[in-house]
Amino acid sequence: GEDVEQSLFLSVREGDSSVINCTYTDSSSTYLYWYKQEPGAGLQLLTYIFSNMDMKQDQRLTVLLNKKDKHLSLRIADTQTGDSAIYFCAESIHDYKLSFGAGTTVTVRA
């Protein structure tokens, strides 16, 4: 089983905010990441947060980290059709490795 868990699907109306949630298990993780995968493509690193931070904002993206609950979220403001993709949460674990969630498929409807 995976150590990082995400809900599998999210449907959002264009212009609304999207919130993708993730829980992880390794309390020693130093970095947590959000990746985006468009159909047929590789993964694109969207943003990351260091474990001693609780929030990071980058244009339309806001990452919130609750280290006590091991909960990570990604908020996309003013969601556009180009935001339709699979979003992966990942935590850094030992030996240069990342542990990925199964991915949340975000569908933006008009």
Next chain:
Amino acid sequence: SQTIHQWPATLVQPVGSPLSLECTVEGTSNPNLYWYRQAAGRGLQLLFYSIGIDQISSEVPQNLSASRPQDRQFILSSKKLLLSDSGFYLCAWGQRMNEQFFGPGTRLTVL
């Protein structure tokens, strides 16, 4: 700037045939290199990683192998493909402890 290439982009192979997927990185030296497999509709499974030219670690015992003939080249191979080897194969590189950047992927279909 750094770029990562994977070749080929798509591949259709019969069961029992050999496999060789190539990954190359430009614009950096001594990168950490990774091979992942993504089955349809599922997350990423780490297959191999390498933190140096003579250091390759296998995560999942199977009929696949990896080699690193040059500092920025990572090869995924198999002597005899199985149906279950079908999937989307992703190569990634990293420079710092954990950050990883992915290539465009190779779609493998084994018939």
